[in-house]
Amino acid sequence: MNASSNRRDTRPGNPYRVPDGYFAELRNTLRERAGSEGAGETTVQGRGLWQRIRGVAGLSAAFGCLILFAATGYYFTGYRAGQREQLASQEQTGEMLLGYHVYTEDIEKLDAYASDTVAADEDRAGFAEAVTEYLDTYGYGGTDLLAALTDTGNDW
Amino acid sequence: MTETDDIRLIERLRASDRGEREAAFAQLVDRYSRRIYWTVRKIVVSHHDADDVVQNVFMKVWSSADRFRGESGLFTWLYRIAVNESLSLIRSRRAGLFASLDDGGAAFDRIVGSEGLFDGEAIECALARAVARLPAKQRAVFTLRYWDEMPYEQMSAVLDTSVGALKASYHHAAAKVERWVREDVSGAVFTASEPSADDSGEK
Structure with missing residues (x-):
């Protein structure tokens, strides 16, 4: 008997245990698992195009819906509201400009009217003074002044 | 249970007939x-x-029976998967139960105490406890060599490590295990070291 066989004879045994009937149960479990996995493989191979792509299709549809909701929401709450604000702003600016324009125009007209009135009055006064001076200088001997002025035959 | 049986078994596992596959x-x-x-x-x-x-x-x-290339035996392939799965599990648990590589056997005591599926003599308990204190890969090396008495060449195929590295790893693991067993059971006569290269289990 050599050293190796001596060592084997004296080596400690296996101290581990298993529950009763464990290996029979393991056998059954493995057979069941193999059966179910095999069936699973068959199903995977035999499934149609729709079954294979429906996951991706579902994901794409969900993403599309999300984009649609986002666009709709932005249209009604963002874009349209912005447009309304812009329109309101434009109208306000137009009114302000119109008001300023009318006001300025009116002021200018009034100024012009005022200045025209004064000038006309001055002209009229000057004309009357000139006529009076002429008549005083040259005289028409009782002739009505208006008739003298409107008489087209007279070259004065 | 010969290699021919294993080859036939793997061929049946690849068969197109479902019943044949399940039986295999x-x-x-x-x-x-x-x-x-x-x-x-x-x-x-x-x-x-x-x-x-x-x-x-x-x-x-x-x-994945279809992907089995037959470069190694079926049993070696099974062992490789089993050891890799075991090492992955130990590494994934390191953050929890195996927080430290050597926690003095506390994780072992906790598991054994909670499951209760453990009995044996003091030296058997001390040996299992000492093995559980080893780092993950060294634990696999020790288990395959000491408990399963697997030849180094087969261990090399299973663990994808050179024979020399495996011998060195086993040597270090055995030294630690012996020391820990003696610490746990005073006066225990236990040796895991291989006496010589001629008697190292190669058959």
């Missing part, structure tokens, strides 16, 4: 589930973890 799978489970379970259990300690790993191993074989 049942045969595979009957043939290897116990050995795989005990190896995994000694690495991961917990019965529930070992159960999960073993189920994953066989389900991987079931789903």
Whole structure:
């Protein structure tokens, strides 16, 4: 008997245990698992195009819906509201400009009217003074002044 | 249980007939589930973890039998999957139960205490406790070599590590395990080291 066989004879045994009937149960479990996995493989191979792509299709549809909701929401709450604000702003600016324009125009007209009135009055006064001076200088001997002025035959 | 049987079994696992495949799978489970379970259990300690790993191993074989290239034997392939799954589980638990590489066996005591699926003599308990204190890969090396008495060449195929590196790893692991067993059980006569290169288990 050599050293190796001596060592084997004296080596400690296996101290581990298993529950009763464990290996029979393991056998059954493995057979069941193999059966179910095999069936699973068959199903995977035999499934149609729709079954294979429906996951991706579902994901794409969900993403599309999300984009649609986002666009709709932005249209009604963002874009349209912005447009309304812009329109309101434009109208306000137009009114302000119109008001300023009318006001300025009116002021200018009034100024012009005022200045025209004064000038006309001055002209009229000057004309009357000139006529009076002429008549005083040259005289028409009782002739009505208006008739003298409107008489087209007279070259004065 | 010969290599020819394994080749025939893997051919049946690849068969197009579903009944044939399931029958071959049942045969595979009957043939290897116990050995795989005990190896995994000694690495991961917990019965529930070992159960999960073993189920994953066989389900991987079931789903990827077509990809088995036959470069190694079926048993080596099964072992490789089992050891890799066990190491992944230990590494994933490191943040929790195995927070430290060597917590003095506290994680082992906690698992064994909660599951209650553990009995044996003091030295057996001390050995299992000492193995559980080893780093993950060293634990796998020690388990395959000491408990399963797997030749280094086969271990090399399973762990994808050179024979020299495996011998060195086992040497270090055995030294630590012996020391920890002696610390746990005073006066224990226990040796895991291989006496010489001639008697190192290569057959």
